[in-house]
Amino acid sequence: MKYEFKRVGVNLGPRSYNINIGHGLLDNASDFIKPLLPRAKTVIVTDRFVHDNHYPRLKENLEYQNIHCDSIVLDQGERTKSWKHLEYIVEQLLAKRIERNDPIIGFGGGVIGDITGFAAAITRRGVPFIQIPTTLLAQVDSSVGGKTSINSSQGKNLVGAIYQPSLVLSDLSVLDTLSKRDFIAGYGEVLKYSLLGDKDFYEWLDDHTDEIKKLDHETMGTIVKRSCEIKAYFVSNDEREHGIRAKLNLGHTFGHALETATGYSDTILHGEAIAIGYKLAFELSCMAGHCPREDVTRVSNHMNEMGMLEALKNLEGNLPSTDDMIEIMKQDKKAQGGVLNFILVNGIGDSFVTNQVDIGMVREVLEENLP
Numbered sequence: 001m002k003y004e005f006k007r008v009g010v011n012l013g014p015r016s017y018n019i020n021i022g023h024g025l026l027d028n029a030s031d032f033i034k035p036l037l038p039r040a041k042t043v044i045v046t047d048r049f050v051h052d053n054h055y056p057r058l059k060e061n062l063e064y065q066n067i068h069c070d071s072i073v074l075d076q077g078e079r080t081k082s083w084k085h086l087e088y089i090v091e092q093l094l095a096k097r098i099e100r101n102d103p104i105i106g107f108g109g110g111v112i113g114d115i116t117g118f119a120a121a122i123t124r125r126g127v128p129f130i131q132i133p134t135t136l137l138a139q140v141d142s143s144v145g146g147k148t149s150i151n152s153s154q155g156k157n158l159v160g161a162i163y164q165p166s167l168v169l170s171d172l173s174v175l176d177t178l179s180k181r182d183f184i185a186g187y188g189e190v191l192k193y194s195l196l197g198d199k200d201f202y203e204w205l206d207d208h209t210d211e212i213k214k215l216d217h218e219t220m221g222t223i224v225k226r227s228c229e230i231k232a233y234f235v236s237n238d239e240r241e242h243g244i245r246a247k248l249n250l251g252h253t254f255g256h257a258l259e260t261a262t263g264y265s266d267t268i269l270h271g272e273a274i275a276i277g278y279k280l281a282f283e284l285s286c287m288a289g290h291c292p293r294e295d296v297t298r299v300s301n302h303m304n305e306m307g308m309l310e311a312l313k314n315l316e317g318n319l320p321s322t323d324d325m326i327e328i329m330k331q332d333k334k335a336q337g338g339v340l341n342f343i344l345v346n347g348i349g350d351s352f353v354t355n356q357v358d359i360g361m362v363r364e365v366l367e368e369n370l371p
Helices: 025-036 048-053 055-064 083-095 110-125 136-142 172-177 180-197 199-207 209-213 217-237 244-249 252-261 270-287 293-305 322-329 359-369
Strands: 005-010 017-022 041-047 068-074 104-108 129-133 147-152 155-162 167-171 342-347 350-354
Touching: 005 217, 017 025, 017 217, 025 055, 025 129, 025 167, 041 048, 041 055, 041 083, 041 110, 048 055, 048 068, 055 068, 068 083, 083 110, 083 147, 104 110, 110 129, 110 136, 110 147, 110 155, 129 136, 136 172, 136 180, 136 217, 155 252, 167 172, 172 217, 180 199, 180 217, 180 244, 180 270, 180 293, 180 342, 180 350, 199 209, 199 217, 199 293, 209 217, 217 244, 244 342, 244 350, 252 270, 252 322, 252 342, 270 293, 270 342, 270 359, 322 359
Parallel strands: 017 167, 041 068, 041 104, 104 129, 129 167
Antiparallel strands: 005 017, 147 155, 342 350
C-alpha cells in the first residue's frame, strides 16, 4: 500500500529520533519498526479502547512481517498512571522475556505513553521504546520529548524519568475515532504551542477553526506537524528542562493542581485542565501588567469558538477551594526552594518563565474564576 508521511526530527545526538506523521501508518508500521528490532519480537502496551479498535491493524501488519506481538492491556484514564499499574507492566515485561535491546511499544494516548516510557526506563535498567500515539494530545505533546511518569497522591507526574523514545509513529486516521471531548481536550495542547511561542501559528489556527472542527485531513496534518516542530525545537535545545523548555509548561502549574485536586478523575481531562490553566495564566499576566486585556479576550473568544472549557465555573462536580489549589501548587515539580515558577505571557506568542509572582494575585485570579 502506498502512503505518504511527514517527518520531524528531534535532534539529541545519539538519542535523536524521528516523529513520522501521516494517514495509514498503522497499516505500514513494520516499515518503521522492523529496522529497530534486534529480533522479531515486541510487547505492545495499550488500553482497552485502543486494543479493541486499533490493535488488530497494528498486530496484523507486524505479524505479516513475522514479528511476534504480545500485548499488555490496561484500563483507560489518568488513574492508570499509578505505582500499581507500573509494577504490573514491569512484571509482565519480565515474564514475557523482554531483553535489554528489545523495544517495547506504547500504543495509546498520553497515559499509556507516559507509563510505558517509565516502565521502559526502569526495566532491565532501560529497554528501548516506541511511541504510537492515538489521541491528538499524545500526537502533538506527550509522545514527544521523553517525559515519562506516573502520578502520586502528592501531585501530578511527580515520579518519572526523562527517557527518549526511539521512534514516534503518528497515524492521523485514528483521530477519526476520538470522542468530541477527547479531540477538543487534545486541541488544548495545540493552542498552547501557538500561545507560548508562535503568534503566526495562532493566527492560522484562528483562521481555520471550521476545518479543525471537521477534522479536515490536510488541516490535521498541518496542526500535528507544526506542534511537533515547536516541541522538538524546545526539547532539542533543552532536553532536561533547565531553561527554555520550561515554557512548554504554560498552563501546567494551574492545570496540574486542578487534576490533582479532582483526583485524576473524569471531572476534567488533562488537555482541559491545561487549557483552563493557560487561560488563568493569561489572566494573571494581565493582572500583573504584562499582557494586554485584548489578548486575553482574543484567547477567550477562540476557546469559545472551539467549544473548549475555559473557566473553572463551567466544570461539574466538587471543585477545590482556592487554598486547596495553592497548597497543591506548592508541590509542583517546577517549584524551587519552595518558590513557585510560573510561565506567564507578554501577549499571544510571547511567554516567559518567572518566580516573581505575587501569591496574592494568584489567589485573586483563582477566587475570580472558581464558582
